Every structure is written in structure tokens, then in C-alpha cells.
Amino acid sequence: MNKSPLAALTAILAALILLGTASPALAHDALRTSDPAKGSTVKSVDQVKLEFTAKVRMPFVIVRGDGVEFHQGKPELDGKVVTQALKGALQDGKYTIAYRVVSSDGHPIEGEIPFTVKGAPKPETSATPSESASAAAPSPSEQVQTPDQTPASAEQDQPAGFPIWLIIVVGALAGIGIGFLLSMRRKKP
Numbered sequence: 001m002n003k004s005p006l007a008a009l010t011a012i013l014a015a016l017i018l019l020g021t022a023s024p025a026l027a028h029d030a031l032r033t034s035d036p037a038k039g040s041t042v043k044s045v046d047q048v049k050l051e052f053t054a055k056v057r058m059p060f061v062i063v064r065g066d067g068v069e070f071h072q073g074k075p076e077l078d079g080k081v082v083t084q085a086l087k088g089a090l091q092d093g094k095y096t097i098a099y100r101v102v103s104s105d106g107h108p109i110e111g112e113i114p115f116t117v118k119g120a121p122k123p124e125t126s127a128t129p130s131e132s133a134s135a136a137a138p139s140p141s142e143q144v145q146t147p148d149q150t151p152a153s154a155e156q157d158q159p160a161g162f163p164i165w166l167i168i169v170v171g172a173l174a175g176i177g178i179g180f181l182l183s184m185r186r187k188k189p
Contacts, residue, residue, distance in 0.1 A: 029054040029103035032080070036097075036115040043119045046089045048097050050082045052109065056101040060164055065095035090117045100168070108168070 035049040036042045048063055059075040061084035075084040082101065095117065100110040 028105060028107055029109060031109065031111060034113050038113045041116040041118050044089050045117060046086055048084045050099055052080045054104040055079045056103055058102045060100045062098045063095060065093050089120060091120050092117050
């Protein structure tokens, strides 16, 4: 009789140890922090930074507000941290960071982070009138006179995410189809 309670206690302890050590392996990677934080109100933003719980790859980040996109170039990846440059400091308004990365275990991580900019310095007050005039967008007639600048500005205005999202969706559908076919193949006697 003495061995039964000890054996039961040992089995329970072993089960708890196994479950306790297996839990982190079952957890998926996730977004740990963001700058700006979800739902926050900030005075200025000139880049966004996302930190994940593990290394990620293939980052895709869009920063938009009032139907306009403000991200510039491709996001920079440094292990767990993804940094996205913006087309200058954001003005007062409501914005959303939309992101998608592939986690260390191969699963996609995506989400949206809404935030508000309030109290941002006005661009007219931070630059002299001559600097403001030189920084202003060229008129359509000026763009015609400088044809070598037109392709660059046209490339920047096109949303960079369309082909990437299309590839991701097609890849996901292909993966689901292959998984379905493999699962059906294994079930046949």
C-alpha cells in the first residue's frame, strides 16, 4: 500500500513536469511591444518599431491615415525588431500600423496598431519660407521638365504591398491545398 500513493504522486509530478516544459514549445510567437503603442497618443512619430517574442522574417509594414500611406522604403529587420521609416514626421491625426511577418516557427503573424498623433509641430513653423518652398512638391509642369524624376516619384506613389500580399495569399492557398491533399492521401487504405 505504501508504494501506490508514492507511485501515483511520482506519476502526477512527472506529468506536471512534462506539461510545464512542453508549454513554451506549443506557444506561437507574437508581437511583444510597438512604438507607438496600441491606442497611444504621441506628439511625434518619424518611424515605427515592432518587437516580437522571437526572431521573425519577411516583414511587411504599412502606416496609413485617412486613406494615405506614410511608410517609406522596406522595413529594416534586426532579429526580433522590425523598424519602418516614414516619409517625414506625422502630423496630427489618427493612424494605423498594419504589419505581417513570418514567425520563427513559420506561422504568419499579422495585426493592426491604431495610434493618434496630437501636438505635432507644424511643418511651416519648423522651416523658413525658402526651405518650405524648396521642400514643396513640384508642380505638374516641373515634373514634365525633369523626366528623370517622374519614374522615381511614380514608383514611390504605387503601393508596394499589392504584389507581396498577392504572393502571400497565393502561397497560403497553395499550402492549404497541399496540406489537404497530403491528409487525404494518408487516409486511403
